[in-house]
Amino acid sequence: MRILLVEDDSMIGKAVQQGLKAAGFTVDWTRSGQTVLASLAETSYNLVLLDLGLPAVNGLDLLKNLRASGNHIPVMIVTARDAVPDRIAGLDAGADDYVLKPFDLDELIARIRSLLRRHAGSGAPILECGALTLDPAGHIVKLRGEPVDLSAREFMILEALMRKPGAVLSRMDLEAAVYSGATKIESNVIEVHLHNLRRKIGADLVRNIRGVGYRIAEG
Ligand code: CA
Numbered sequence: 001m002r003i004l005l006v007e008d009d010s011m012i013g014k015a016v017q018q019g020l021k022a023a024g025f026t027v028d029w030t031r032s033g034q035t036v037l038a039s040l041a042e043t044s045y046n047l048v049l050l051d052l053g054l055p056a057v058n059g060l061d062l063l064k065n066l067r068a069s070g071n072h073i074p075v076m077i078v079t080a081r082d083a084v085p086d087r088i089a090g091l092d093a094g095a096d097d098y099v100l101k102p103f104d105l106d107e108l109i110a111r112i113r114s115l116l117r118r119h120a121g122s123g124a125p126i127l128e129c130g131a132l133t134l135d136p137a138g139h140i141v142k143l144r145g146e147p148v149d150l151s152a153r154e155f156m157i158l159e160a161l162m163r164k165p166g167a168v169l170s171r172m173d174l175e176a177a178v179y180s181g182a183t184k185i186e187s188n189v190i191e192v193h194l195h196n197l198r199r200k201i202g203a204d205l206v207r208n209i210r211g212v213g214y215r216i217a218e219g
Pocket residue numbers: 007008009051052053054
C-alpha cells in the first residue's frame with residue numbers, strides 16, 4: 001500500500017512518515033501541494049494524507065481539483081483542532097475522513113487502515129474484459145489474475161475503455177476521461193500513455209482502430 005503524504009511541517013511529516021513505514025506502508029512525502037496532482041498522475045497511490053494548511057497551495061482547492069478531474073482516490077485530510085469550518089469544507093470537497101492535529105500516530109494508522117478497507121469493499125463493481133479485471137475502488141488491475149502496475153493516467157484510460165466494451169473511443173474521448181477541461185496538455189500525451197498501457201497489458205487487448213481511436217478487445 002502506497003501513501004502520498006502532503007505535509008509542510010518537517011517534524012510532523014517525519015514522524016508520520018516513520019510511523020507509517022513502520023506499520024508497513026510505502027510513503028512518499030511532499031512538503032508542497034504544487035506537485036501533488038503530478039505525483040498522482042505519475043504514480044499509483046492507495047491513499048493521500050493531506051494537510052489542509054499548506055503554504056503555497058490551498059489544500060481544499062487541491063482536493064476540489066482532484067475530485068473534479070474524476071480521481072476518487074481515498075483522501076484523509078489533516079486539520080487543526082480548532083478549524084471546524086475547514087473540516088466541514090474538506091468533507092464537502094470530497095475528503096473521505098479527517099484527523100485533527102495533534103493526533104495520535106496509532107489512531108492515525110488505524111483510521112487509514114479502516115479507510116482503505118472501506119474503500120476496497122465499497123461495492124463498486126469490478127470491471128471485466130476477458131483476462132483483464134479492473135477494480136475502480138481498489139485501483140487494482142489484474143491480467144490473468146496477476147496485478148499490473150499502471151500509472152494513474154494509464155489506469156484512467158483503461159477504465160474509460162473498459163466501461164464501454166466494444167465502443168471505439170477517440171483520442172478526444174480519452175483526453176476528456178483523463179484530464180479536466182481546464183488542463184492544457186500536449187497533443188501527443190494520450191498516445192504516450194496509450195503506448196505504455198499497451199506495452200504493459202498487450203497491444204492485442206487495447207486495439208488501435210486506425211484513424212478512429214481505441215477500443216478494448218472483448219475476447
Ligand atoms: Ca501545515
